[in-house]
Amino acid sequence: MPILAVNTSPLHKKPSFQKPVHQQLAEQIRSIETANRSKHSGHAAISSGCRMLDVALPSGGYTPGTLIEWIDGASPFSGNRPNERSAMNRSEGNRSEGLGNGSLYLALTAARCAMQDSDKYVVIVDSQESFYPPAAQFMGIALDRMIVLRPSNLSDAMWAIDQSLRSSAVASVVARLETLSELNARRFQLAAEQSGALGLFLRPASARSQPSWSEIQWGINPALPRASSHTGPTTAVSEAGVRRIHVESLRMRGGHSGQHWTLMIDTRSGMITAEKSWERNNATSTSSMRLATQLAVPTSNRPAIPTEHFKRGNQQNRAG
Amino acid sequence: MLQVRDPRRGLRVAAADPFAWQLGITPGMSISEATAIAPTIRIMDHDPQEDLEALCELAQEAWQFSPMVGLETLDETVWAGRLLHEPQGLVMDATGLDQFFGGTDQMIQVVLQWLGNKGFFATAAIHSTLGSAWAIANYSERSKIASQLAQWRLKQLIAEPMRSDASQPRGCLSKTIGIDSLSVEALRLDLKTVHTLRRLGIRTIEQLRQLPRHGLASRLGTRLIDRLDTVIANKSEPLNCFKSQPEFVCELSLEFPTSRRDTIEEVLRQLTLKLCGRLQHHGQGALRWVACLRCQKGPSHVMALGLYRPTADHQHLWPLAQSQLERQSSSRLRDIYAVSVQATLTGPLAWKQNDLFEIDHTNHHETMARLVDSLSSRLGRRGVLAPQIHPHPQPELMISWRPLTGVRANGNLQSTKRKLSTGARKKSTLSKAKSRAPKSDILTSPLQDLLTSQPLAAEPSTSDPLRRPLLLYPVPLPIEVTMTSSVIDGDKTDLKSVYFNGVWHSVLQACGPERIESGWWLGASHRRDYYRVETQHGQWWWIYRDLTRSVWYLHGSF
Numbered sequence: 041m042p043i044l045a046v047n048t049s050p051l052h053k054k055p056s057f058q059k060p061v062h063q064q065l066a067e068q069i070r071s072i073e074t075a076n077r078s079k080h081s082g083h084a085a086i087s088s089g090c091r092m093l094d095v096a097l098p099s100g101g102y103t104p105g106t107l108i109e110w111i112d113g114a115s116p117f118s119g120n121r122p123n124e125r126s127a128m129n130r131s132e133g134n135r136s137e138g139l140g141n142g143s144l145y146l147a148l149t150a151a152r153c154a155m156q157d158s159d160k161y162v163v164i165v166d167s168q169e170s171f172y173p174p175a176a177q178f179m180g181i182a183l184d185r186m187i188v189l190r191p192s193n194l195s196d197a198m199w200a201i202d203q204s205l206r207s208s209a210v211a212s213v214v215a216r217l218e219t220l221s222e223l224n225a226r227r228f229q230l231a232a233e234q235s236g237a238l239g240l241f242l243r244p245a246s247a248r249s250q251p252s253w254s255e256i257q258w259g260i261n262p263a264l265p266r267a268s269s270h271t272g273p274t275t276a277v278s279e280a281g282v283r284r285i286h287v288e289s290l291r292m293r294g295g296h297s298g299q300h301w302t303l304m305i306d307t308r309s310g311m312i313t314a315e316k317s318w319e320r321n322n323a324t325s326t327s328s329m330r331l332a333t334q335l336a337v338p339t340s341n342r343p344a345i346p347t348e349h350f351k352r353g354n355q356q357n358r359a360g
Numbered sequence: 361m362l363q364v365r366d367p368r369r370g371l372r373v374a375a376a377d378p379f380a381w382q383l384g385i386t387p388g389m390s391i392s393e394a395t396a397i398a399p400t401i402r403i404m405d406h407d408p409q410e411d412l413e414a415l416c417e418l419a420q421e422a423w424q425f426s427p428m429v430g431l432e433t434l435d436e437t438v439w440a441g442r443l444l445h446e447p448q449g450l451v452m453d454a455t456g457l458d459q460f461f462g463g464t465d466q467m468i469q470v471v472l473q474w475l476g477n478k479g480f481f482a483t484a485a486i487h488s489t490l491g492s493a494w495a496i497a498n499y500s501e502r503s504k505i506a507s508q509l510a511q512w513r514l515k516q517l518i519a520e521p522m523r524s525d526a527s528q529p530r531g532c533l534s535k536t537i538g539i540d541s542l543s544v545e546a547l548r549l550d551l552k553t554v555h556t557l558r559r560l561g562i563r564t565i566e567q568l569r570q571l572p573r574h575g576l577a578s579r580l581g582t583r584l585i586d587r588l589d590t591v592i593a594n595k596s597e598p599l600n601c602f603k604s605q606p607e608f609v610c611e612l613s614l615e616f617p618t619s620r621r622d623t624i625e626e627v628l629r630q631l632t633l634k635l636c637g638r639l640q641h642h643g644q645g646a647l648r649w650v651a652c653l654r655c656q657k658g659p660s661h662v663m664a665l666g667l668y669r670p671t672a673d674h675q676h677l678w679p680l681a682q683s684q685l686e687r688q689s690s691s692r693l694r695d696i697y698a699v700s701v702q703a704t705l706t707g708p709l710a711w712k713q714n715d716l717f718e719i720d721h722t723n724h725h726e727t728m729a730r731l732v733d734s735l736s737s738r739l740g741r742r743g744v745l746a747p748q749i750h751p752h753p754q755p756e757l758m759i760s761w762r763p764l765t766g767v768r769a770n771g772n773l774q775s776t777k778r779k780l781s782t783g784a785r786k787k788s789t790l791s792k793a794k795s796r797a798p799k800s801d802i803l804t805s806p807l808q809d810l811l812t813s814q815p816l817a818a819e820p821s822t823s824d825p826l827r828r829p830l831l832l833y834p835v836p837l838p839i840e841v842t843m844t845s846s847v848i849d850g851d852k853t854d855l856k857s858v859y860f861n862g863v864w865h866s867v868l869q870a871c872g873p874e875r876i877e878s879g880w881w882l883g884a885s886h887r888r889d890y891y892r893v894e895t896q897h898g899q900w901w902w903i904y905r906d907l908t909r910s911v912w913y914l915h916g917s918f
Binding site (some may be wrong): 139141158177183184185196307309 | 918
């Protein structure tokens, strides 16, 4: 177990440049939590596509070899009857949850940034067979460096994602995962660490209550309901519109969770800007003592967990 | 159904399954017409390579009837009356063989029964020359064949769905009837010649025979005369026999049939090693690897692999082949008496010289090629795809998918780098469409970006990042839309709400309409007004109104 040592002895002369105690503690916590980055420390952080978000990220961007998740917001359609959900079969496309909420755009933006200045590829897992490449091309992703996979079942999809993440020729893997077991998530994390690829996953709203193995987890919240002005024309004649997406940092290893931003995407240029909305009061480091999250620490830097802690963590897990 | 692009007539139906036939969809029909009949039908691209491989397998098995079997020999251009420019039949030399079957009719009966047992609907004919036999088999009772096909399949679907009845041979036994009554297309002529003949009022072979020969040769070329002679003058033409053994094939017959998986795996491994050695010796690499396990009782098991680039590396090929074998259940691997391995499609191996100086920048193309091979071995050729964009107004027809494995790149020297970077780029007609997304937006401030970036065009273009959805549903989803009409602009309609999946969604803003119309030369006209709408919950959808039927659909999401 790493020990946080802070020298506060009055016998030692305090140098003028010594940082405050709380700042030292925060840096040491951050160095422990982000120790897995030493393997890819030589690689520059990957931009998220938005400068303001990059500033808020611990490394100034996404660290190569990590998993990033975008989770749909609480669906206003959660009260749908099961037969309505079953009607959304594969031939009809996605379910209404997360339909067009912008998470795929953000994921592809990160994928584009990961491919910059390298001849690596982006692998897109398109189980629904609905991915439309022209839009991705207009975003700046070259078609000749795009590989689209169409697995026919979940097992093949998991295997394909794992194989793609392990390849050093892959910059990022973009996939929508309705379900993700802890075993597969751990495999993806190890695979990404090995190659330095980014795993960019889109998850349903139900993933919010599940343990996560991702480095950063964004929540795509439904836009605040605005009063629809139907007293006048609703057709926006302005073509240079702006798309707003509300994101929340649900999990940020080494950073602050609970932060809210409103991302504004210019529909003509594709530029993303952001303005911070508000921040929860308990925005603290996301180091968790839960067993599952402890196990999310890479094997090379995982501390030896005493048996007593293991049992206690299990009990907490069951209770949670 | 399978679609193929005809350079003159656009997308056409290349083949249809029995259910599509039942609905009235036939080969040669335009895709737009077919989708109008069956909007939910699944459309896939026609793969000529798979057809050719299936035909080659049939040719190999047809040696049981004749020692000289060949595929149709094609001309440079497609024949009139044909949609696909590829061999679609077998040709056999039956000289002196009918006595073994009890006569020519009986021989035809046996051949048709064999094809029927394999699930094919075929016609056959025996005549003195190749040309006349071909003409009779393809054109003698063509209309009756089509109706018989439709009747038979309908009967099969109703009474005995999807079960072949070997006792009743399918197809039609073409009797030796008068060739003169056949259409001129039975002479295997090109489109231009047939069109000229039709303009002259010549439609049958009988009418053609009445014209002076010297005039025909000078006006329409000597090929017409040659083809006519093969039909009426018993002029012989060479039969290109199908090669008995492909150049790259290795096979082993076991002394005793075995059902042991480890034995079969070891045999397969040794044959693959031998095949790789042979390929390397000739400087070739395998693009398609096919293994055949012949069973003593029951059909043979065929395993196929597609490869991204030609390879003769056993260490790369064997794990992929092994994974294919592992997917075969043990119950199927019974009494295997012979194993064969062949490279049905090859390409020249690319020899890469090692760099003199090490560079930091890694060439990822080789690594990607291996990944693609590995993915394709499990997901199949159609599970690992690269997109191609075509200049088509209809969004769903603008994109096509090509498998990355098992395809030779134009026969040029196979270079991974060239194939990865050039193949898609050449066919991408929108490669010049420049994205407006900035390359790097990390260090510059938004204001600086606005100042330094290129000024936006006055009008939005279809290449704007959020002009097209990221997800386009294969089948547009029907929705309901309520609108309000502006009093000031009487002819202007505004979208108020969208009913989808049992819920009403208020529309906060809508961008449109963008009218998309397909040209008349592309088939049935499609006229749609597309809108990009934002719902009250921040979802961006791409919906359209079909102007022909005044129905709304959800086509994609952003």
